[in-house]
Amino acid sequence: MADKPTKGLADVVAASTALSDIDGKAGRLFYRGYDIHDLAGRATFEETAYLLQRGKLPTRQELADYNTELHDGRELGALVAQNVEEIAEKQKPMEALRSLVSLAGADDPDKDSIAPEANLRKAARLVAQQPVLVARYHHARTGSAVPDPDPELSIAGNFLLQITGRRPPRRHIEIFDECLVLHADHTMNASTFAARVCAATLSDMHSAIVAAIGTLKGPLHGGANEQVMKTLESIEPGKVAQTVRDKLAAGEKIMGFGHRVYKTEDPRATHLRKMSAELAEASGDDTYYRMSKEMEEVVFEAKDLYPNVDFYAATVYHYLGIPTDLFTAVFSVSRMSGWTAHVIEQHADNRLIRPDSEYIGERDQKWKPIDER
Numbered sequence: 001m002a003d004k005p006t007k008g009l010a011d012v013v014a015a016s017t018a019l020s021d022i023d024g025k026a027g028r029l030f031y032r033g034y035d036i037h038d039l040a041g042r043a044t045f046e047e048t049a050y051l052l053q054r055g056k057l058p059t060r061q062e063l064a065d066y067n068t069e070l071h072d073g074r075e076l077g078a079l080v081a082q083n084v085e086e087i088a089e090k091q092k093p094m095e096a097l098r099s100l101v102s103l104a105g106a107d108d109p110d111k112d113s114i115a116p117e118a119n120l121r122k123a124a125r126l127v128a129q130q131p132v133l134v135a136r137y138h139h140a141r142t143g144s145a146v147p148d149p150d151p152e153l154s155i156a157g158n159f160l161l162q163i164t165g166r167r168p169p170r171r172h173i174e175i176f177d178e179c180l181v182l183h184a185d186h187t188m189n190a191s192t193f194a195a196r197v198c199a200a201t202l203s204d205m206h207s208a209i210v211a212a213i214g215t216l217k218g219p220l221h222g223g224a225n226e227q228v229m230k231t232l233e234s235i236e237p238g239k240v241a242q243t244v245r246d247k248l249a250a251g252e253k254i255m256g257f258g259h260r261v262y263k264t265e266d267p268r269a270t271h272l273r274k275m276s277a278e279l280a281e282a283s284g285d286d287t288y289y290r291m292s293k294e295m296e297e298v299v300f301e302a303k304d305l306y307p308n309v310d311f312y313a314a315t316v317y318h319y320l321g322i323p324t325d326l327f328t329a330v331f332s333v334s335r336m337s338g339w340t341a342h343v344i345e346q347h348a349d350n351r352l353i354r355p356d357s358e359y360i361g362e363r364d365q366k367w368k369p370i371d372e373r
Helices: 045-054 060-073 078-090 093-107 116-142 155-164 170-182 190-200 205-216 224-234 237-249 267-283 287-303 309-319 324-348
Strands: 020-023 028-031
Touching: 028 045, 028 267, 045 060, 045 116, 045 155, 045 170, 045 324, 060 116, 078 093, 078 116, 093 116, 093 205, 093 324, 116 155, 116 205, 116 324, 155 170, 155 324, 170 267, 170 309, 170 324, 190 205, 190 324, 205 324, 224 287, 224 309, 224 324, 237 287, 267 287, 267 309, 287 309, 309 324
Parallel strands: none
Antiparallel strands: 020 028
């Protein structure tokens, strides 16, 4: 008799990948063999996207050429431009991005090809367009004009410019760029797996990315960073410890803690904690950072749980001026680099992903005419 299946495919190896790896016991994350601690704060998001999509860190000339691709690829197609206002009126952020990326696929010049070169071009365009889609959606729903991108700014800089409407300080750009690097890929998470399952049918890249976005929309995968911020906003500053203990005693989950893979601190949280502290001090109001630190201490004392990537990302995004309900959409801006790289990898060495299942229903049932039932 076959072994009982593992719920949620936990610990089941579903694919081979050269893109990222996790050492859960040691709390380490690698992109193509590079430790995240070595990349964060050093490699730009553009360099990291190139690394994931094209297999190596770029030379100066390769990075310049890639930046030209990104610059040329960020222009949105006619279908997106024609429909973004109606979509913004009727759909929440992740629903809207699911729709907008699908529309963008219809206008992509390589939409009918999954050839390697076409995939590389589409991957660059998707990375370039995702921050623009989020900004266009935000301004469509608020009825404001989207600032023109600055050709001198990076993806991180232009995103902050277009979301806040103000030219961001250099340090804010550096911090947000590091956030994008930290979120770029994370092995076989739910949205990445969904993208690879779709790609394994030899469907196109945009379809696979729509599958990933639809999966990230679910609150058990995306949305934790939003919930962290909402929790902080709901607690009186002097009542953090008691509120957290009361929630835990009532069996409530405190979002932003624990991880299925990491048995120690999430290495991304290490960087985000420092950035949150720096931004809090610079803002002149460190209330939310102090509340986060107190919450971290209480949860660890009560449950022995470490913060994950979502916990301090919430306050970092808050201090950068990003609206709370766009936090998961920001995640997709970064993860687009990893999703597209996984689609490229799947297409390059493909086999249909078709797991088995264990039947647990009734057996030997006999059909009866409807009047005899």
